Amino acid sequence: VRTGVTAIRPHPGNPYTAKVRAAAHVLNGFGKTTGLEQIRELGTLETPILLTNTLNVWKAADGLVEWMLSLNPYIGISTRGTVNPVVGECNDGYLNDIQGRHIGAAGVVEALDTASPHPVVEGNFGGGTGVMSYGFKAGIGSASRRLPEQAGGYTLGVLVQANFGRRHQLTILGKPVGLWLDDWLPPGPSSEPDAPERGSCMIVAATDAPLSSRQLGRLARRAPLGLARTGSVSGPGSGDYVIAFSTSEFLTGEAGPPVRKAAVLADEWVVFGHLIQAIVEATDEAVLNSLVAAQTMRGRDGHTAQALPVDWINSRLAQA
C-alpha cells in the first residue's frame, strides 16, 4: 500500500493571491500537522490543505511549496511573506509501509492538479489510502449541510481523514453497532481490551458563510462533538485537528487600501446556531461516509482491513 495525498483547494483560483479566512482547533495535539501557527496569527489560509500519512508530512509540504512557487514565482522575492503550507496526517502504519515514505513531488502535484471540489473522492484514495476506523477500512469521507434560506442559505461541508476508534465503540445514529459487530465477528486487530485507541482524525470544514477567524474558531471547537456521535472518545494515542475556512472573501495579503469593508456574520445567534448544528452533523456523517465508501484492503505484512459490512448493518439497523 502506498499512501498518497488528498488535496483540498479552498477555491479553484490561486490560493496565494486569494487567501481565505481560517482557524484551527486542536483536540489532541499528538500529531504532526504543520502550518497552524500562521493560521492562528493571521487568520488566513493561503495554500491548499494536504492530507497524507504521518511520515510523509514534510515531503508533502515541500512538494506543496514547490507547486505554490511555480504558480507564484515572486514568492519570497517581492511578496511580503513567503508561503505557509498546511499539511495534516494520520498514521496508517498498520496497512502502509510507513517508513517507506513513498510520496514524491510528482504525487503532490498530481493531487493538487486533480483536486476539484465536486465531487470529493471518498474512500481508499489519496491520504485515505491506508487509514482505518473502528477496526474497519476507512478513508476520506465528506458530508455537508445547507442552512435554511431564513438562516442565510449558507453551505457547510466537512471532509475527514478518519483513522481512529476501536470496533466496539462504533455508534451509528445512536445505535451500538460496534457491540453488535463484536458479537457477530471474531476479534479484530485492535480488540485487546486494554489497548488504548491510537488513531487520529483530520477534520477540514469549509463554508461560504462570512465568518471571521474568531467565528471559524468557535465553529471548529464544535467539530469534536460530531466525532463523539460516532463513538469516539479521542484516545490518547494520536492527533485530532480541525481546520475551518470560509470562502466568503478573498484577501491578497499585499499592499492595497489600508482599510477594507468586510462582510462578517453579525448574527452569532440564530445563523451561527445553525452552523454549529451543521458542523456537528456533517462531521458525524463524514466519518460514517469514510467507512461506507472504503473497500477491503490488504497491506504490509499480510495485514488486512475489512470494509464495513454495510448490508449486515443496514439490516440490523432496520430491526432495531
Added chain:
Amino acid sequence: VRTGVTAIRPHPGNPYTAKVRAAAHVLNGFGKTTGLEQIRELGTLETPILLTNTLNVWKAADGLVEWMLSLNPYIGISTRGTVNPVVGECNDGYLNDIQGRHIGAAGVVEALDTASPHPVVEGNFGGGTGVMSYGFKAGIGSASRRLPEQAGGYTLGVLVQANFGRRHQLTILGKPVGLWLDDWLPPGPSSEPDAPERGSCMIVAATDAPLSSRQLGRLARRAPLGLARTGSVSGPGSGDYVIAFSTSEFLTGEAGPPVRKAAVLADEWVVFGHLIQAIVEATDEAVLNSLVAAQTMRGRDGHTAQALPVDWINSRLAQA
C-alpha cells in the same frame, strides 16, 4: 426561586495550605466563570469551586474569599500570593429572578460548611436550583468511574451543573428520546424551531490519579465528548467550562525545599486511555443524573419546568 450555591471542596482539609493540581478547558467562553487565569498559570486550585447562577458569580466569589480569609487569616499578609476564588455559573433566568441576586455571604458560608464529598446532593439544590436541560428541570448531577486494578484502580468523578439543550436533542444511551418526547408532549418552552440553544454547562472533574496540570488539561478537553453523547451541540448562547483537578498531591505554595519529588502518571497510554474513557462516560451520566434527580419547579412569572418523565422514558427504552 432563589438560586443558591453548590460548593465542591477538593478535599476535607484546608484548600489553601493543601492546594491541588488543576487545569481548565473552555468549550464556549460566553460565560462568567472566574478564577481560571491563575489555574492556567500555576496549575493549581486553592479554594473550593462554587457553582451558582450568572449574576451571583461575584457575590459568591466575594463570600468565598471571606471564608478563605477566616480560615487563613494570614492571606495577603504573610503569604506569597493572595487567594484565587473559582466560581462557575449557569443562567437560570427562565425560572429564577436573575436580577434579584439573592445570594449572600451567609449562603456561601453555609454551602461551604456543609459541602461533603459523599454523597453529592443532586437535583434542584444549590447552584442547580433553577437550571433546565433539554426542556426539563435539571440541576446538579454527578457520576464516577473506577478504573480496573490493572489500570491503577483510580477513581474519576464528574459533577455537572446542567443548563443546556433543547428537548428534541435529548439522547439517552444513543436513543433519540427527545424526538419521542416531541411526539408525545405539547411544545415546550424552547421549542421554536429557530431558537438557538442558549444554555451552558459547568463540568468539574476530580480524580485521585496523579496527573500533572498538562495531563489534567488533556483530560478536560475530552469532557465535551461526553456532553455530545447526551445530544448537545454546545449552542452559541452560553458558556461551557471544564475544570479538572487531582487530589493525588497537596502543595503549600509557600517556602520549602526547592525541589520536590512528585508522583506523576508516566503511562499516558493505557491508564490515561482509561481515564479518557471515564471522563467521557461520567460526563454523559452526570448530565442524565442531573435530569433524573431534578423535580418539577415553578419559578418567576408562573414559569414552570417539568421533571423528566422518567417512567415513560424507561418503558419506551425497554421497547426500543
Added chain:
Amino acid sequence: VRTGVTAIRPHPGNPYTAKVRAAAHVLNGFGKTTGLEQIRELGTLETPILLTNTLNVWKAADGLVEWMLSLNPYIGISTRGTVNPVVGECNDGYLNDIQGRHIGAAGVVEALDTASPHPVVEGNFGGGTGVMSYGFKAGIGSASRRLPEQAGGYTLGVLVQANFGRRHQLTILGKPVGLWLDDWLPPGPSSEPDAPERGSCMIVAATDAPLSSRQLGRLARRAPLGLARTGSVSGPGSGDYVIAFSTSEFLTGEAGPPVRKAAVLADEWVVFGHLIQAIVEATDEAVLNSLVAAQTMRGRDGHTAQALPVDWINSRLAQA
C-alpha cells in the same frame, strides 16, 4: 490607605448597547483579573474596565454589574446574554490594609460616573492608590501616540496600573536609573537581593484604528515589550494582563441584520507596524508617568512609599 477604583469607559455612551471589539493577552496569569473568558470568545467588551486592588475584585465586579443593570434594566430578562464585568487588580498589600476590602458599591458607582476620557487622573488615585513600582510610589499612568497621517492618523492610548519592579531594575530611556538610585539611597523596602519580584501590572490599550479582535490580540502581545523597556522581567510573583480594545465600531450583540459590513484594517503591515511601535512606546511611557505622577504615601503599619526623586533623576539624566 483605602484603595479605590479606576474606571475606564470605552466611550461616553452605554457600553452594553455599544460594545467594542476587544482582546486580551496574559503575560503572567498569577492574578485575579475577571472577565477575560468572554472577551476571548466573543471578541467584545461590554462594560467599563475597572482596576482595583486584589481582594476587592469581586466587590468591584458586583458593583459594576449593579451599575450596568441600572443602566440597562432589561439585562438577563430580554437580552441574549447577561453582562460580563471586566475587573483587573494589583496587590497593594504593602501600603493598603488589603484584608479590609474597603470598596463598596458607592465607590464603584462614583468611579464610573466620574470616569472621563480626558484627562486621565494619574498617580495615587482610584486603583492606583496603594501601588508601588521599582521601590517607589506609583499609581495610574497613561500615555498615547498618534500615528502619522499617511499611516491613518489613528490614536493609541495606554493606561497602566503599575505595581511591579525592584529599584535596581528601573530603566528610563535606556539609562540604569535604578542602579544610580541604589548608589545614592539607603536600601529600599524590597531590596533583599534574593527577594523575587512579586508585583503586577494591568495594561489597558485603546485605539480608534479599526482592528478585529485577532488584530487586537496581536497588538496586546507586544505591550510586554514596553514593560521591558522600563526594566521589568515580569517576576514570578503576580499577574500581568493586557486588555486592548478598539472604538472604531459599536456592536449591539442583539438581533439585527445577519451580516454586517465591518471596516477592518487591511494593512497588517505598514499601519500595523506603526501601531506596534505605538503600543510599545506608550506602555513604556505610561509606566514612567505612573511613577512621576505619584506622591509619597504613608500606609498601614507605618509603611511608607516615597515618590520618585524626579529632580535628582533629571539632573543625573542630563549628565549621562
Added chain:
Amino acid sequence: VRTGVTAIRPHPGNPYTAKVRAAAHVLNGFGKTTGLEQIRELGTLETPILLTNTLNVWKAADGLVEWMLSLNPYIGISTRGTVNPVVGECNDGYLNDIQGRHIGAAGVVEALDTASPHPVVEGNFGGGTGVMSYGFKAGIGSASRRLPEQAGGYTLGVLVQANFGRRHQLTILGKPVGLWLDDWLPPGPSSEPDAPERGSCMIVAATDAPLSSRQLGRLARRAPLGLARTGSVSGPGSGDYVIAFSTSEFLTGEAGPPVRKAAVLADEWVVFGHLIQAIVEATDEAVLNSLVAAQTMRGRDGHTAQALPVDWINSRLAQA
C-alpha cells in the same frame, strides 16, 4: 549564499529514547516553525531542534526524520508514536537565494552529526548564514547564566537565530546605538522610514533546572522581554518563536511503570525568579553575540550585509 542548518541536540544521547520536557511560546506566529503542536500536547521534545531558512523548513524536517529513523529503526513499527521533528526558520531572502532551497539530506545529517553543546558556533554559520539584524549581518548567537548556588546553581542557556530589527532601533546596554549609527553611517538597506520590520527571531532556551512543561512555558513567555532590551518591538512581518526545554530528566515515552517520581522545581518563587532574570538577560546577550560574531557577507544580486562596527561602538559606549 547557501543557508545551512544549525542543530541543537538536547543532550549527546538518543533524543527519541531520552525525551526531555519542553514548552513553546509564540510571540508572533507569522512563521513556518513546525513541531510545536506535539510539544504543547505532550510537553516533550524528542528530536534535535533544527534552525534553517524559511523555504527549507520541510526539507530539513524530512532530513531530520530520516536521521531519526536510522538512529531508531523501530519508529512507527513498534513504538507508540512516530517522531515529531522540530524545525524553526528565519527568512534570509535579502542575502540568500531563498527559492533555491539548497538544503539536502546530507547537509542535515552533517549538521546533526557535528552538533555539539560546547562551544556553540556563533555567527554566519548553519541557519545563521544569511540572517541580518538591526541592519547588520547577524547569525547564530548564544549566552548563558549560572544561578547562584543558593538558588540551586542551575544553568540556563539561550541560542538565537536573529533576523530582525531596523538599524535605528538597536539598543545595547540601554544605549541608543542604532541612533548613533544612523548619524554616522549612510542609510542602510532597510531604512525607509515607513518600512515595517519584517524580521523574525528563533529563541531556544535550555536549562538543567527541573522544570515541568508548565514551568518551561512560564519561562518561555519571558524571553521576549530580552528581545525588547535590544530594541525590538516584534514587528508585524515575521515569526518570533521560543522553545524551552529542560535536561533534568529523560523520558522514554514507551511502556514502563505507570507512575514515575519526577523531580520538579517546587520553588516557583526565588529560584524561578532567578531563572526568569536569566532568560531575559541571556536572550538579550545572545542577540548581541549573534551580531558581534557575524562577519560581512555578500549575497544574491550583489546585496551585502556589513558586520557590526564593534570597535566604533565600543569607543562610543566608553564615552557615553
